[in-house]
Amino acid sequence: MDTITLTSVSDNFVQAVQEKSRSDLSRCWHCLCCSGGCPFAKDMDFFPNVIIRMVQMGLKEKVLTSSAIWLCVGCNTCSMECPNAVDMAAMMDTLRRMAIEEKVTIAEPAVLSFHQKVIDSISRYGRTHKLEIMMRYKLSEKDFFSDMDLGLRMLSRRKLDLMPSKVKNKQQIQALFKLAEDLS
Amino acid sequence: MTFSHKELNYFPGCSLATTAKENNASLKHFLEQFDIRLTEIPDWNCCGSSSTHSIDSGLALALASRNLFLAPADKPLLIACPGCYLRLGDAKWTLNMNQAKRNKVEKHFGQPFQSDLQLLHFFELLADMSHSGLFKDLPGRLKGLKIASYYGCMLARPPRLNKMPNHYGLIEKTMTALGGDPVQWGFSNTCCGTFLSVSRPLIASNLVNRIMKAAIRSGAECIVTACAMCHLNLEIRCAPENRIPVFHFSEILSLARDGKPSREWLNRHLIDPAPVLKTRWQV
Incomplete structure (x- = not known):
């Protein structure tokens, strides 16, 4: 797993992701239930909850070029695990869409x-x-x-x-x- | 309780129309035995599948909406594929909650959206059949067949849809009621890997083999799934040493109904179910 270094941050990234995905990421308390339940987490470069944290930190490029957003199949297992009803799958849909629109290097x-x-x-x-x-x-x-x-x-x-x-x-x-x- | 679903509209979806024809045929056969009549909605299109919602939410909504507008609202719309059910259900939710999108869609199709169109999950139909006593005294029965019930991700849904009825345990309950012997095991809700089976086959085969091994360890003679995508992945990504037969729920229900496995359905399986069936039935 990579270490996250805060270098360049995008201020409005988290707002944009929340608006587009209609998902309130501030409800996440990083209990790791989603990452523990996700059948694909072990193949991802960042665990699903880490993706949320990185979105909150404004690490746009790192998030959009991650493999995690493409290995998420939208099975909603995370939603069944999450105690706070964070719509992880909708966030991942939004991030993939942004990665395509922003023409970043696609990890997968x-x-x-x-x-x-x-x-x-x-x-x-x-x-x-x-x-x-x-x-x-x-x-x-x-x-x-x-x-x-x-x-x-x-x-x-x-x-x-x-x-x-x-x-x-x-x-x-x-x-x-x-x-x-x-x-x- | 009286049974209320004698006449239904039907959305088969691409899998049941092509790769999982045996799922479609056995489902229709099973429901015919109970005089439940299905009318396929005319000229239906793909629900949008995982691929559109993965990268193009607008297209996902547009494709699902055409099907919702094609279905007459006079009868519930039965959806046999869990993936299609989720996509059409999500589109219905969006059209009911987002007036701006609804206006655009209604303008496109030139008619108002039938917001009360009832989408009927195959599981809801079965639960209703069971409650109404339709499964009592079936002549076929499952003769103690040891079954690992496999749901994959079909019962998981996004938080916005979490008030919809859920049917955890329905396969086990139905199989027990029909004389089968469902095993306890830990992988009934583990996703099969869906489309990663194509683009990242190793990830899917690791998952599939964990699932199949766990089913074998639990003492099951077969796996029963209600999802055509899961059925395909379990069959195609399973290593030879971990193979046990995988049945569509509708095939096993038909077997319980009349005790006669159809050769035509069984021949379409990549893992031959005949050896397991021969222990109890004439194949």
């Missing part, structure tokens, strides 16, 4: 790439087409061989469909992507 580019492939699939078909998502993801990662045997096993068991399940009204799906910009 493969995770972001996967999300983008899923969203591309929804844009094309209105639903997710898993085989194509996997193939496009593997292509973009230049990873052609891992999971090849798994893919074949899944195909042989008909777990992966060759053809996508589609929404008929494509225009409505495209319109949703326009609506989304308005809702962000």
